[in-house]
Amino acid sequence: MEEVRGKFSLISMLSPKNTFWLILATTLIAAVIDLPKVPVKFSYGPIKVDSSIGGYQINLFNGQFSRDLQIKKGLDISGGIRVTLQADVNAVTKDRRSEAMDSVKSVMERRVNLFGVAEPNVQTVRSGEEYRVVVELPGVYDTARALDLIGQTAKLEFKEYNPQATLSAQPQNTKIDDFYRPTGISGQDLKSAQLDFDSTTNAPQVAFELTSEGGKKFKEITERLSQKTNDQEKILGIFLDGTPISTPKVQSVISDKGVINGNFTVETARDLATKLNAGALPVPIKVIAQENIGATLGQDSVNRSVVAGIVGLLIVALFMVGLYGRFGVIADVALIIYGLITLALYKLIPVVLTLPGIAGFLLSIGMAVDGNILIFERIKEEKRAGKPLRAAMELGFGRAWNSIRDANVATLITCIILFNPLNWSLLNTSGLVRGFAVTLALGVLVSLFTGIVVSRTLIRVFYKESKKQ
Amino acid sequence: MKYKILYLVVSSAVIVPGLISLLLFGLRPSIDFTGGTVLGLKPTPGIKADQSQANLKQATFSASISNTQLTGYADAIKPLLEKNKTFYESVKAENSQITIRMKETDEVKKNELIKLISKDVVLVAESRFETLGPVLGRELLSKTIIGVVLASLLIAIYIIYQFKDRLFGICALLATVHDSLVILGTFSLLGHFFGIEVDTLFVTAVLTVLSFSVHDTIVVYDRIREKIRLSGVAFSGLSVPELESVVDSATNETLVRSLNNSLTVIFMLTALSILGGDSIRWFAAALLIGTISGSYSSPFVAGPLLIVFKRLQNRLAKR
Numbered sequence: 020m021e022e023v024r025g026k027f028s029l030i031s032m033l034s035p036k037n038t039f040w041l042i043l044a045t046t047l048i049a050a051v052i053d054l055p056k057v058p059v060k061f062s063y064g065p066i067k068v069d070s071s072i073g074g075y076q077i078n079l080f081n082g083q084f085s086r087d088l089q090i091k092k093g094l095d096i097s098g099g100i101r102v103t104l105q106a107d108v109n110a111v112t113k114d115r116r117s118e119a120m121d122s123v124k125s126v127m128e129r130r131v132n133l134f135g136v137a138e139p140n141v142q143t144v145r146s147g148e149e150y151r152v153v154v155e156l157p158g159v160y161d162t163a164r165a166l167d168l169i170g171q172t173a174k175l176e177f178k179e180y181n182p183q184a185t186l187s188a189q190p191q192n193t194k195i196d197d198f199y200r201p202t203g204i205s206g207q208d209l210k211s212a213q214l215d216f217d218s219t220t221n222a223p224q225v226a227f228e229l230t231s232e233g234g235k236k237f238k239e240i241t242e243r244l245s246q247k248t249n250d251q252e253k254i255l256g257i258f259l260d261g262t263p264i265s266t267p268k269v270q271s272v273i274s275d276k277g278v279i280n281g282n283f284t285v286e287t288a289r290d291l292a293t294k295l296n297a298g299a300l301p302v303p304i305k306v307i308a309q310e311n312i313g314a315t316l317g318q319d320s321v322n323r324s325v326v327a328g329i330v331g332l333l334i335v336a337l338f339m340v341g342l343y344g345r346f347g348v349i350a351d352v353a354l355i356i357y358g359l360i361t362l363a364l365y366k367l368i369p370v371v372l373t374l375p376g377i378a379g380f381l382l383s384i385g386m387a388v389d390g391n392i393l394i395f396e397r398i399k400e401e402k403r404a405g406k407p408l409r410a411a412m413e414l415g416f417g418r419a420w421n422s423i424r425d426a427n428v429a430t431l432i433t434c435i436i437l438f439n440p441l442n443w444s445l446l447n448t449s450g451l452v453r454g455f456a457v458t459l460a461l462g463v464l465v466s467l468f469t470g471i472v473v474s475r476t477l478i479r480v481f482y483k484e485s486k487k488q
Numbered sequence: 489m490k491y492k493i494l495y496l497v498v499s500s501a502v503i504v505p506g507l508i509s510l511l512l513f514g515l516r517p518s519i520d521f522t523g524g525t526v527l528g529l530k531p532t533p534g535i536k537a538d539q540s541q542a543n544l545k546q547a548t549f550s551a552s553i554s555n556t557q558l559t560g561y562a563d564a565i566k567p568l569l570e571k572n573k574t575f576y577e578s579v580k581a582e583n584s585q586i587t588i589r590m591k592e593t594d595e596v597k598k599n600e601l602i603k604l605i606s607k608d609v610v611l612v613a614e615s616r617f618e619t620l621g622p623v624l625g626r627e628l629l630s631k632t633i634i635g636v637v638l639a640s641l642l643i644a645i646y647i648i649y650q651f652k653d654r655l656f657g658i659c660a661l662l663a664t665v666h667d668s669l670v671i672l673g674t675f676s677l678l679g680h681f682f683g684i685e686v687d688t689l690f691v692t693a694v695l696t697v698l699s700f701s702v703h704d705t706i707v708v709y710d711r712i713r714e715k716i717r718l719s720g721v722a723f724s725g726l727s728v729p730e731l732e733s734v735v736d737s738a739t740n741e742t743l744v745r746s747l748n749n750s751l752t753v754i755f756m757l758t759a760l761s762i763l764g765g766d767s768i769r770w771f772a773a774a775l776l777i778g779t780i781s782g783s784y785s786s787p788f789v790a791g792p793l794l795i796v797f798k799r800l801q802n803r804l805a806k807r
Contacts, residue, residue: 146627162617163595309595311617324764331759335752342748374768375689381760382696382775385753386703392752393707396745422710425650426703429643433699436639437692455692 035479042473046356049363090365091138092157093373093454095312096321099136099157100165103308106150111300115211120150122297123304125290126173127154130260133168152304162311170306175206175298176258179244180251199256199263202240206298208233214289215278223288224280227295229273238274245269257295264294324374328381335388343395349477350391357387357469364461376454383462386430390470393419412482416475423471427463434460495788499666502781506673509680515672516679518687519618523625524577525593528616529586529605531561555581562586564609572604580683585615592619632691639695640664643702651713653723655797660705663790667701668694670781671774689771697778700753704746704786711738712794728799735795739787750783 061067094101104127111119120143131139131154140155154169178199208230215226229237240255247253253268267279279291336354339347361380365372398415406414437456519526558581565586569576574597576590593601598617605612640661648657671694678684715734716723726734757779761772 149623163599166595307621307623309617309619311614324760324768327759327763328756330763331756334755334759338748338752338755375692375771378760378764378768378771378775379696381756382753385756386700388752389703389749392745392749396742396748400741418714421714422707425647425710426706428646429702429706430699432642432646433639433695436635436642437695452688452692455696459696 035476038472038476039480042356042476046359049356049359052363052366053359089369091369091371093371093376094140094155094157095374096372097157098160098312099155100159100162101156101308101310101312102154102165102169102306104152104154104170104304105307106152107303107305108150111302115300116150118296119300119302120145120152122293122300123152123173123302125293126259126297127152127169129262129294130169131156133262150302151307160311162309166306166309170304171260172301172303173206173297174260175209175295177202177204177208177240178256178258179240180254180256199258202236202255204233204236204240206295206301208236209295209299211299212292212295214285214292217278217280222280223283223285224278225283225288225292225295226276226278227292227299228276231275234275237277238272241269241271241273245271259294259297265291321374321377324377324381328377328384331381332384335385339388339391346391346395346398346478349474349481350388350395352477353391353469353474354384354387356473357384357465360469361461361465364465365458370457370461371454372458373454375452376458379455379458380462383459383466386463387466387470389426390419390423390466391474393423394471394474409482412478416471420471423467427467430463431460434463492792495792498784499789503666503669503673506676507669509676510669510673513676513680515676515686516684517625517629518685519589519620519625520687521625521629523592523620523623525590525598525619526616527588527590527593527598527601528614529588529602529612530584530615531558531586531610531612558584558586561610565605568604568608569601572601574601578683586612587616592621594619628688635691636695636698639698643699647702647706647709651709655723655794655801656709656713659790659793659797660702660709662793663705663785664698664701664782666785666789667697667778667781671697671778674777675774684770689768690774693771693774693778696775697782700779701782701785704750704782705790707746708738708742708786708791709794711742712791726798728795728802731798732795735791739791743787746783746787750779753779754783 106120106123108116108119124141124143127141128139131141136156136159138157140153140157142153142155144151144153156165159165179202181198181200210228210230210233212225212227215224216222217224244253244255250268253270254266255269256263257265257267265279267281283291332354336351339350339354341347343350361383364370370376394415397419398411401411401414401418402408434456438453438460562579562581565579565588566576569579569588569590574590574593576588578587578589580587580589598614602612602614643664644657644661647660648654651657675684675686675690679686712734715738716726719730719734721730754776757772757776761769761776764772
């Protein structure tokens with residue numbers, strides 16, 4: 020008899036029984052993660068239960084890793100607006116362009132947050148020498164307002180405290196703007212800003228540099244403000260798109276370079292520097308594409324796709340049992356485990372689910388069964404060649420492996436090209452195509468595990484008796 | 489391989505009409521590739537005109553409108569657009585809404601248009617508004633072509649590496665070209681006669697078919713590789729008749745598996761194209777056509793090609 024090489028060194032070190040428990044544990048964990056939030060409410064005599072199961076949250080390493088275990092829906096499912104903006108970076112020197120784009124992104128995120136959208140998505144995309152920002156606003160349908168809000172070039176202003184400001188009788192009518200008056204200093208007077216550290220205390224701070232014109236204006240205003248006795252009147256507020264991002268007090272005269280210090284962490288200091296750069300590195304933006312996706316269409320499609328998936332899955336399961344009998348049942352169990360693990364991964368990673376993504380998932384189910392068909396056909400062949408069942412089983416798994424490996428690597432190559440992980444600008448970066456690639460790749464990887472390790476272990480454990488024969 | 493002629497006839501019967509259509513009519517690109525504006529409108533004859541547009545957008549449209557009604561509205565909109573000097577490509581009734589395809593249109597012009605149609609034809613609510621500049625479209629097209637070429641080359645290189653002979657890589661690649669031609673040709677025909685458009689999703693489908701077809705071909709080739717190894721002769725040392733008998737028996741032995749596997753994928757995709765929502769129906773259909781072609785091409789195109797190329801190689805070597 021030919022030797023059957025051990026392909027999964029780590030797995031084959033464990034006995035089938037231990038592997039079986041490992042699979043069971045993995046499946047249970049996946050199932051718990053998969054549970055949607057279901058309210059549990061009943062009372063029986065003195066026992067009253069009002070709680071819910073499922074929809075758990077994960078929080079590991081002090082919030083370093085936290086997931087709310089919800090399926091993230093893509094824009095084509097939740098509905099909303101997608102706007103693509105072209106950024107004109109010609110006025111910025113080449114080495115500072117990506118920095119300028121970070122600022123544009125930060126400005127966009129701020130504006131989008133003002134919109135009060137749940138789970139907005141702002142992405143910068145580089146295509147050759149073209150720089151773009153893609154803004155996705157789920158649940159927003161008012162295109163005019165959205166374009167108005169995000170289509171403007173960022174405006175950075177410095178304003179001083181206005182002691183003459185009177186409080187309105189109704190506090191909600193008082194705008195923060197009323198307390199400040201313009202100084203005539205804007206983002207154009209700023210040359211650059213970056214994260215810096217205090218030379219003595221090593222505390223994070225923001226260092227900025229002014230243009231020669233800006234330096235003159237700054238000298239004049241800081242001379243005046245540093246004289247003030249009232250702390251409040253020393254404030255020189257920094258406003259981005261009309262809302263304050265920092266309200267530092269002037270401590271000394273600044274003419275060409277200065278720092279803003281205070282209770283900064285590295286993150287908050289870097290964040291402020293990025294926002295200051297939004298004013299310092301002027302990047303005019305222009306809307307070049309927009310899509311308005313209706314939610315009802317999306318939800319309807321999702322429901323129908325889910326029904327289609329269940330119907331397809333049932334046919335496949337019946338087909339497998341019809342063809343391979345008891346082996347088919349094992350393949351179906353492996354398929355259920357496959358479904359549970361994949362769904363759990365979607366929630367953990369998290370994968371943003373789009374319609375093509377769902378299609379990719381359904382397609383990968385078909386491919387997942389393929390591994391089993393290859394193996395079972397091989398087992399049948401070996402049995403026909405006169406091998407005992409046990410040996411035929413092991414040979415079937417061993418010999419099918421080469422073709423399963425090569426076939427799946429080919430699919431993974433396509434997934435990598437579609438996903439474009441390094442963001443190569445000569446390849447596609449469309450969210451839809453990527454969503455499809457991610458679900459297909461995950462499907463292939465998980466199916467390798469369930470199609471080979473899981474079904475092999477199940478067969479080994481449940482066909483123990485045949486070994487004794 | 490006594491049925492070589494039959495395989496050739498079957499493949500040609502499918503590919504030639506599609507190829508002719510591809511050369512004559514080409515594909516029907518969506519605005520993903522050409523740039524432009526697609527405006528979807530839902531007629532709401534029941535609702536009074538004074539309600540604001542914003543409210544309408546979010547309202548659910550339970551009132552069903554018959555297709556004849558929709559077509560009537562669409563026909564009434566056309567002269568209105570012409571009078572307004574709005575350049576349009578088509579106005580169609582589809583999926584219980586009216587879809588207008590036109591040149592790139594901005595927000596302001598679009599709103600004017602909706603007001604005009606609401607006033608003169610029927611009160612409509614905007615259900616879809618997509619605009620794409622021509623630059624983005626051209627870029628997507630070139631990126632797609634680069635993606636397809638790159639993926640094919642990488643897969644071919646991987647096969648050549650794993651099967652240790654370049655003929656395997658070349659023939660597997662040609663088998664995928666066969667499948668690409670089938671799917672492109674079919675969609676060219678569908679585009680010409682039924683107005684089905686080719687969009688980003690279609691590209692995804694073609695790439696998937698490409699990898700599925702290779703997936704299938706590799707299974708057949710793997711069996712050929714195994715048989716050659718057992719025979720103890722290197723692939724380069726095989727004579728054509730020897731290779732023919734190897735390919736024959738490998739094809740026969742893997743046929744049941746190929747068929748069963750393809751059937752499971754076909755079940756899933758058929759369910760998806762029949763029951764799935766409108767937005768993925770044609771995507772699933774493209775996958776389905778490609779999968780059927782891919783299942784056919786692996787044993788009946790990729791295998792015979794190997795023999796044809798081997799014969800060619802041996803003949804060249806003799807000279």
